[in-house]
Amino acid sequence: MKQPHTDAPYEPLNLLADWISRDQLAGELGITADTLARWEARRQGPPCTRIGRKSLYRRIAVQDWIRAQEQVHPVRKSRGRS
Template sequence: MQTTTAAPEGQPLNLLADWISRDQLAGELGVASDTLARWEARHEGPPCTRIGRKVFYRRTSVEAWIRAQEQVCPAPKTRGRR
């Protein structure tokens, strides 16, 4: 369990330190923001959170989603009899 420490007096907390925006994630993945929006609508992409009109993704959730997308390559099909 992570513990949060209070920011020094006069300095604001960085509440979104572990989160990235849809545009930032789109750039990281090399896809369009619209693709992420479409995945969200289809419940296919990484989990996200909405704050007003903005969409944010938790970095650890995105990493877990990427790991879940990993596929084992199937053995190549052969033609004819062996």
């Protein structure tokens, strides 16, 4: 018995649909990509995943990180001497 031959069109997977690049995130946050790189090196900032030389950020993880930064009464850092 022959199996029916189906010529379904190939639909590429969008594996990175939930991820954004460092440059994209920097633009959204209004900071530089260098700041995000510095935060990554210091293990600060939103969690990221590295694929080769690219740093990618999961959108939901960035939103969770932003929520975690929320403060009821933001503390101002003093400049100079007190």
